[in-house]
Amino acid sequence: MHSVKGYGIFWDNYSTTQFEDNAAGASFTSEVGDGVDYYFIYGGNADGVIAGLRKLTGQAPMFPQWVFGYWQSRERYKSQQEVVGVLKKYRDLHVPIDGIVQDWQYWGVDEKQWNSTEFVGPGYPDPKSLIDSVHQLNAHIIISVWPSFGNKTKIWADMNNHGYLYNSYITWPINPAVQVYDVFNPKARDLYWSYMNKNIFALGMDGWWLDSTEPDHHKEKPGDENILTYDGSYRKMRNAYPLLHTQGVYEHQRETSDAKRVFILARSAFAGQQRNGTTVWSGDIRSDWKVLRNQISGGLNIGLSGIPYWNTDIGGFFENGFSRRGTKDPAYQELYVRWLQFGTFCPMMRSHGTDAPREIYQFGQKGYWAYDAIEKYINLRYRLLPYNYSNAWAVTSNNSTMLRALVMDFPKDEKALDINNEYLFGKAFLVCPVTDSMYTSKASAKTTFDVVKTQSVYLPKGTYWFDFWTGQQSVGGQTIEKQTPIDVLPLFVKAGSIIPMGPELQYAAEKKADQMEIRVYPGSDGSFTLYEDEGDNYNYEKGAYATINFKWDNLHQTLTIGKRKGAFSGMLKTRKFNIVLTGSKKESTVTYNGFPKLVHL
Numbered sequence: 001m002h003s004v005k006g007y008g009i010f011w012d013n014y015s016t017t018q019f020e021d022n023a024a025g026a027s028f029t030s031e032v033g034d035g036v037d038y039y040f041i042y043g044g045n046a047d048g049v050i051a052g053l054r055k056l057t058g059q060a061p062m063f064p065q066w067v068f069g070y071w072q073s074r075e076r077y078k079s080q081q082e083v084v085g086v087l088k089k090y091r092d093l094h095v096p097i098d099g100i101v102q103d104w105q106y107w108g109v110d111e112k113q114w115n116s117t118e119f120v121g122p123g124y125p126d127p128k129s130l131i132d133s134v135h136q137l138n139a140h141i142i143i144s145v146w147p148s149f150g151n152k153t154k155i156w157a158d159m160n161n162h163g164y165l166y167n168s169y170i171t172w173p174i175n176p177a178v179q180v181y182d183v184f185n186p187k188a189r190d191l192y193w194s195y196m197n198k199n200i201f202a203l204g205m206d207g208w209w210l211d212s213t214e215p216d217h218h219k220e221k222p223g224d225e226n227i228l229t230y231d232g233s234y235r236k237m238r239n240a241y242p243l244l245h246t247q248g249v250y251e252h253q254r255e256t257s258d259a260k261r262v263f264i265l266a267r268s269a270f271a272g273q274q275r276n277g278t279t280v281w282s283g284d285i286r287s288d289w290k291v292l293r294n295q296i297s298g299g300l301n302i303g304l305s306g307i308p309y310w311n312t313d314i315g316g317f318f319e320n321g322f323s324r325r326g327t328k329d330p331a332y333q334e335l336y337v338r339w340l341q342f343g344t345f346c347p348m349m350r351s352h353g354t355d356a357p358r359e360i361y362q363f364g365q366k367g368y369w370a371y372d373a374i375e376k377y378i379n380l381r382y383r384l385l386p387y388n389y390s391n392a393w394a395v396t397s398n399n400s401t402m403l404r405a406l407v408m409d410f411p412k413d414e415k416a417l418d419i420n421n422e423y424l425f426g427k428a429f430l431v432c433p434v435t436d437s438m439y440t441s442k443a444s445a446k447t448t449f450d451v452v453k454t455q456s457v458y459l460p461k462g463t464y465w466f467d468f469w470t471g472q473q474s475v476g477g478q479t480i481e482k483q484t485p486i487d488v489l490p491l492f493v494k495a496g497s498i499i500p501m502g503p504e505l506q507y508a509a510e511k512k513a514d515q516m517e518i519r520v521y522p523g524s525d526g527s528f529t530l531y532e533d534e535g536d537n538y539n540y541e542k543g544a545y546a547t548i549n550f551k552w553d554n555l556h557q558t559l560t561i562g563k564r565k566g567a568f569s570g571m572l573k574t575r576k577f578n579i580v581l582t583g584s585k586k587e588s589t590v591t592y593n594g595f596p597k598l599v600h601l
Contacts, residue, residue, distance in 0.1 A: 001026060002304055004411045008049035010039040010056065010271065014240040032236040046304065046408040051399035053306040058275025060308055062396050064206075064261045065535040066140050066508045067279075068388045069098030070378045071350035074357050075317070076103035079123025080130035086359055087137045095360055095375055096382045096506050100134065101209055101265075101352065102143045107153075112177045114150030117199045131204040138507045142207035142265060143200060147192075147215045147245055151177045155195045164188040166227050166234075172216040180215050183241055185230035189248030196249070197256055207263035208249055213242035214268045243270040250276040258538045265348075269307055279309035279348050287316030287332065287353070292339050293435040297420035299346065300405040308395045308402055311348035314339050319355035326356030327363050330447040331440045333370040334486065336363070341489040342433040344377040345425040347388075347402045369449070373487040385508060386500040386516065386530060391426040393531035393545075402426060410460040413477075419458055428497035428521075428528075430465060432457045432482075432490040439486055454481040457490045464495035464523040471583045473523070493519075493582070496526030498550045498559075509535055514575045518550065520559055520601070521582045526552045533568050544568040548592075557581075557601050564594040 001009045001019070011017065015032035028038070041052035054060070072090070077083045083100060090097040106124050107116040119127040134141045148171045149156035156179065159165050164187070165179040172178075182188050196208075217224070225235035246264050253262045262277035269280045282298055285291050295312045302310045315336040322332045336358070343349045351358040360378075363370040381388075394400035401408065404424035406416040422432040438453040440446065459465045461477030468491040474480060482490040493499065498520055502513040520526075533545035549562035559579055573593060580587045581601045588599050 002046055002049055002407070004407060004417065006042065006044045006046075006048065006411075008041040008043065008046075008053065010041060010053055012037040012039065012271075014237050014270070015235055016238065032233070045411060046405075047399065047401070050304070050306050050401060053271070054274065054399050057272030057306065059399070060274040060395050061277050061538075062261060062392060062533075062540055063263055063277065063279075063309070064140075065385070065389055066098040067207075067263055067348065068381075068385055068392065069349075069508045070096055070381055071099035071101065071348065071352075072097055072359055073101035073103065073350060073352035074359075075352070075354035076105060078105075078121075080125075080127070080133075081123070083130060083141070084133045084137070087134060087139050089359070089361060091137060091506070093361065093366075094506065096378055097139060098507050099140050099142065099206075099350070101350075102130075102141060103209070104144045104146075104211070106143070110150070110152070111173050111175045112150040112152035114153070114173065114175075114178045115146040115148060115155075116150070116153040117145060117155060117195045118153075119199075128203045131206075135204065138510070140206040142209050142263065143205055144209040144211050145196060145200070146212050147183060147210075147241075148172070148178050148180045148212070150175075151179070155192075158191055158195075159188065162187070162191065164191065168221070169217065169224055169227060170219040170221075172212060172218065174218050182229050183244040183248065184237055186248075188230070189244070189252070192248060193252035193256075197252070201253065201256065206260065208265065210242075210246060210249065210264055210266045213245050213266045215241060215245075240270050242266055242268040243273050243276070246273055246276040246278045250278070254538075259536075261536055261538065265350075269302070271306065274307050274309070278307075279311060280307060281310070281348075281350070282312045284317040285313060286321070287319045287335060288321055289335060289436050291316055292335065292342070292433070293421060296342070296423065296433060296435070299403050300420060300423055303401045303403045304405055304408075308400070309347045310403060311346045311350050312339075312343065313350070313352040314343040315351060315353050315358050317353045319353055327358065329445065331437065331442070331445045332356070333363055334437055334440045334447065337370055337373045337486060338434045338489075340374055341377055342431075344381050344489070345429060345431045345433075345491075347392075349378075349381050369486055376487055377489075379504060382505045382508070383501045383503075384499075385505070386502045386513060386532075387426060387428070390500070390529060390531040393547075394426075394529070400427075406460055410462065413460050413462065415458060415477075416460045422458065424494075428493050428499055429468070430457075430459070430492040430494065432492075434484055434489065438484065449486060452483050452485050455484045455490055456480070457482050457492070459492065465492040466495070466521050466582055467491075468493050473583055493521050495521055495523030496552060496554065497521045498526055498528035498552055500528070500530050500550075512570075512572050512575075514572055515578065516575065517578045517580060518559070519580050519582055520552050522552070522554055522557070522584075525554050532571065534570060539568065546571055559599040559601065561590070561592060561597040561599065563596050 011028040013030040043049035227234040546566040
């Protein structure tokens, strides 16, 4: 719980807990506890509170650079040819992509073979070839693994022989032949990893989609709460399940190899899960405008809880409520485009869902409004890669948060405190996603763009704001109407911001940013630290990285590019920076070789 007075309360309890906040006051109540256990954190502001929480529960490590590219997924790709074919299609279309997901049932469709961790489905005759082919296309792949197993699998037999299964716990699929393992037992976590490592990681897999990390609990019986885990009753421990599940994978992969940074995508979280190299997603949500609207506030609350990496299924998981024409339905196309615009300004940009495939070419071809809007934002995501990766370093090195509720940066602006459909992405961008249909008739499902619609956007007070698309400047403390054609997301930049923009790319590691645009937004002093490293592995923990500090002096209209600090293998020693002063025609191109530069604009 945060207060605008600069303190927070962390209620340290794993059992089912109720939080209430009303005129009588705020309270936490948990079902089980050896005593009242909480921490008072005084940080001075929300960032300080989060820093204190991470000091208590763990710091967030760096993800690989490719994680911050574009991700395509589907429930589900049914063969290795299908996975590789999707990537080839993106490459043929020259649409950037870095990640693809292999969802469930690569182990086959027999529920008794559930989550065997083995590629036994008929579509996967050569899983090593699958992974190698993905890598040859300059992409990465993660795979779905669950905390439950069918009773015909080798891992189930091993877990059962050691007494590591919850025998009466009904999970997904709802089949008594499928059982959950006791994640609280460190030896059970060892055994779990041994199968993942032998059957999947050793083949070259890049990361993990840990589904059902709650885990799913169906047909719940009173006795289920009395199941004894390694650390006590399930009633006492249940909410920590995803924390221990991701911890087991993170720690074991780190022990196995430092060549790849751990990347885990998990459906649930508990306080401290950021230390396990985990991004959380919001689950199997519906394709609905109200659901899209609620994702914003949900993501902001995750960030305020100290967990910096979060995302949603772009377009919603269940494509229901539409005409069942899927991606050919203009009403769904409009929702998807707006959702993808929001996803561009989330820590992870990932399209996923069932019912209708979501690849860009499912929405038409170049020249069609939906396709063009999708392509525009994927390309923007890659141009912002230096900004996003540097903000990831700020998370790791300085306890920052990427998805920022307005209260974090404007605690004295009373109008900003209860706004939960806008946020800052990093400390520069003000994002206000469109969360309702503007151009498609709900009655006829026909789309028309004859009249450009607008959206109300509140600009927090105390600073100036620049329209990212037009460069127009507005004073804060007012609500404006922003024109929102289908390919325009209301997006503003705070005065004093410095935004590095890289070249257009087809994938994150395609080429070094030997020419980089540095956009300066005047009106206030400001600074930005550009971070770079080898892009993967853990050498950054040993000091193998470099930073360059940019400092804007608004009074003298000068940009100081500081001395480069640090070094790493493959680092650019000389490059060009094209400095652009937003809102003017002033710009300057400088050659930078690691020594300080002063640029007058």
